[in-house]
Amino acid sequence: MPSLLEEVKRLEPRIIEIRRTIHQKPELAYHETATGALVARELRALGIEVKTRVGGTGVVGVLRTGKKGRVVALRADMDALPLQENVDVEFRSKRKGVMHACGHDTHVAMLLGAAMLLVKHRRDLSGDVKFLFQPAEEEGGRGGAKPMIEAGAMEDPHVDNVFGLHISADFPSGSFGVRGGPFMARPDSLLIRVIGRGGHGAAPHKTVDPVYVAAQVTIALQGVSSRMVNPIKPFVISICSIHGGTKDNIIPDEVVLEGTMRTLDSGTRDKAIRDIRQAVTSTCSAYGARCEIEFKKDPYPVTYNDERSAERVMKVLKGIRGTRTRVMDQRLGAEDVSRFLRKAPGVFYYLGTNNPAKGCAAPNHSSRFKVDEDVLKYGSVSLAAVTLEFSR
Ligand SMILES: [Zn+2]
Ligand SMILES: [Zn+2]
Structure with missing residues (x-):
């Protein structure tokens, strides 16, 4: 370990430079062509075998050792978010309305840093190492992990363990967060169509008003979470969009609600889905x-x-x-690294970048999200060290 920390010192300026290059040209989900090309170039320069266009814009690198030992895979996501950057740095985004506000630029740079370290430690590895650069983590159900797995990213060579990390403004700079077991949620999206019968706003008694019913449904759903699902089990439901109507005096025919539901175990999920169906259906029928x-x-x-x-x-x-490690709480956020972790056991962990003294305090997904670049070296060292540990 001391040697990795020593070695990364020389690589640190390059890791930061790569991160800034990607930060200036952020690319949205499934459009990560320039980022993917940069990744492929860097990997090839290290003598790593490269496959491009894996499951869309994904890139897979294989560091061959010529030995038949355990294969460890490391994953980074590459996509940016549709957001106008509001941070005053010289390497700010040059693309209007697109920003690396979730730090995926740092994930790519840290993983390339880990590749640089591991190439030097090829002799200490028992088998090959795979580098998975995936598109479109932010895309919900259309995330990039699935098409990459379908394109064979976890085979040939077959992956024994997979690891990844996420940078986060929720934790102090240079601190790691890890947790075993179910760690992040399964995110279910739901759409509810409330179908009434429209008419004049002055005569609601001649209509079935779906706006009023939709409001009752929204409230009833919070009753599912507080009164019907076991309070010991993590569960949240949020209605995040309500659409209906065209004018102030027309009661519309229907209203559409959309929301997200988060759970950490299938028993809670199955029960919640039954409860939601019952609460929504009976609330609607109560008002016709x-x-x-x-x-x-x-x-x-x-x-x-x-x-x-x-x-x-x-x-x-x-x-x-120079770092600290803590056991993290469970989170109701979601990540499609979960698909890789279904294929091979492993760990997804966090690296903190919160440092108010350097102006790095705004949360991920904020237009003011700013990374403390001094932590990138720790990310690279951690990925390389974990790989060496599990390659034994
Ligand atoms: Zn994100
Ligand atoms: Zn993210």
């Missing part, structure tokens, strides 16, 4: 309205960190001088 309820197919699974692997990762991270 009908409803249609749709849950989108194939959401990201729960992000599950293998317990024993998490303990080993924690030990490795604790050995990185």
Whole structure:
């Protein structure tokens, strides 16, 4: 470990330079062509075998060791967000309305840094190392992990363990967060169509008013979370969009509600779906309205960190001088790294970048999200160190 920290010092300016290059030219989901090309170029320069256009704009690198030992895969996502950057740095986004506000630019740079370190440690590895640069993490159900897996990213060579990290303004700069077991949520999207019978706003008694019923449905759903689902189990439901109507004096025929539901176990999820159907259907029928309820197919699974692997990762991270490691709480956010973790056991962990003294305090997905670049080296060292540990 001391040697990795020593070695990364020389690489740090390059890691930061790569991050800034990507930051200036952010690309939205499934449009990561320039980022993918940069990744491919850097990997090839290191003598790593490269496959491009894997599941869209994904890139897979394989560091061959010529040995038949354990294969470790490391994953980084590459997409940016549709957001106008509001941070005053010289390398700010040059693309109007597009910004790396979730730090995926740093994920790419840190993983390339890890590749630079691991190439030097090729002799210490027992088998090959895979580098998975995926498109479109921010796309919900259309995330890039699935098409990459379908394109064979986890095979040939078959991956034994997979790891990834996310940078976050929720934690102090230079601190790692790890947790074993179910760690992040399964996000189910739902759409509810409340179907009434429109008419004049002055004569609601001659209509079935779907605006009023939609309001009752929104409230009833919070009753599902507070009164029907076991309060010990993490569960949240949020209606985030309500659409209906065209004018102040017309009661419309229907209103559409859309929302997200988050759970960490299938028992809670199944019960919640039954409860939601019952609460919505009976609320609508109480006022003479009908409803249609749709849950989108194939959401990201729960992000599950293998317990024993998490303990080993924690030990490795604790050995990185200058950082701190803590056990994280469960989160109801979601990540499609979960799809890779379904294919091979592993761990997804966090690296903090919150440093108010450097103006790095705004949360991920904020137009003011600013990364403390001094932590990037720790990210690279952690990925390389974890790989060396699990390659044994
Ligand atoms: Zn994000
Ligand atoms: Zn993210």
